[in-house]
Amino acid sequence: MKVRIRLSIGKKAFLLLGFFVVLAGLAIVLSNLRSPKATEGSTIVYEGIPFSFEKFLKGVSLEEVKKEIKLSQEEEKWLKETFLTNPSLKNVYIIFENTSQNSLVALGGIEIASKLTLLYTHQGRPPVPVANYTQFHEAQRKGMLTIFPLHVTSVEGFENASSESPAIALVPPVISNETGIKIKGYTVIIQGKSEEGFRKAVVRFLLALVF
Numbered sequence: 001m002k003v004r005i006r007l008s009i010g011k012k013a014f015l016l017l018g019f020f021v022v023l024a025g026l027a028i029v030l031s032n033l034r035s036p037k038a039t040e041g042s043t044i045v046y047e048g049i050p051f052s053f054e055k056f057l058k059g060v061s062l063e064e065v066k067k068e069i070k071l072s073q074e075e076e077k078w079l080k081e082t083f084l085t086n087p088s089l090k091n092v093y094i095i096f097e098n099t100s101q102n103s104l105v106a107l108g109g110i111e112i113a114s115k116l117t118l119l120y121t122h123q124g125r126p127p128v129p130v131a132n133y134t135q136f137h138e139a140q141r142k143g144m145l146t147i148f149p150l151h152v153t154s155v156e157g158f159e160n161a162s163s164e165s166p167a168i169a170l171v172p173p174v175i176s177n178e179t180g181i182k183i184k185g186y187t188v189i190i191q192g193k194s195e196e197g198f199r200k201a202v203v204r205f206l207l208a209l210v211f
Contacts (some may be wrong), residue, residue: 046210049122053203056111060200062207069180069204078183079208082166085120091136092116093144093167094129095155095187101172104195108170108202113147115206118143161186172198180207184210 018183031097041061042054054064083092094112096105113129120127127145130136139146155169163186171191179197181204182189194200205208 006008010137025171035146044211045205046119047122049118051115051118051206051210053111054208057077057199057203058108058196059198062087062203062211065200065203069200071204071208075181075183076208079188079205081164083116084209086163086166088164089145090164091140091148091164093158093161094147094149094170095152095167096149096153096159096170097155097175098194099172099174101174104172104198105170107150108190108198112168112206113149114132116147119209140148155187155189156184158187170202181208 040056042059043050043052045051057065062088075129085107094109096102096109101103110193117127117129123126125145127147128135128139130199131149136146136148155171157168158167161167165186169187169189171189173195176191176193176198179192179194179201181201182191188205190198190201192201
């Protein structure tokens with residue numbers, strides 16, 4: 001004897017089920033957009049924005065960068081709270097000493113400034129990267145966020161860094177005997193004892209903000 005079981009779903013119940021399926025799909029899509037994802041090699045997607053480090057890293061993968069240059073959870077948290085989610089942020093100093101490797105430092109500064117500009121624009125507070133005092137003070141007068149390259153006599157003794165104006169010190173191999181990232185007060189010191197190490201340290205700083 002065969003028994004047939006007939007399952008009946010009312011029209012309203014069917015529509016409700018379809019609504020929840022669509023809602024679940026949207027939740028997954030939004031979660032994927034907001035969660036940072038490492039793609040092949042040297043690109044990461046943060047809140048739907050692709051950040052490529054391929055040219056700057058010259059073939060080095062992001063996993064290699066994270067593995068070689070360590071940061072504690074507390075250090076990563078501080079970097080995010082200072083440079084990314086800081087509501088009182090007014091400008092960012094990129095400081096450096098005059099050396100024979102100014103061209104390498106410039107590349108690191110451009111990489112940091114361009115990525116920070118993308119992040120700040122995405123947050124709805126577009127910065128004005130400037131290169132001289134006149135533009136800097138005019139932007140500050142208008143209350144605009146700025147990224148300001150500044151030549152200093154010593155990155156260790158920089159006293160102008162604060163919560164509102166944190167500093168990123170770039171230290172190239174010619175004056176560095178180690179590779180890594182240090183935090184002193186409101187100054188982040190990024191250094192490398194080789195060109196590759198310096199490039200990795202620059203990217204590691206940025207990864208702390210978006211990954």
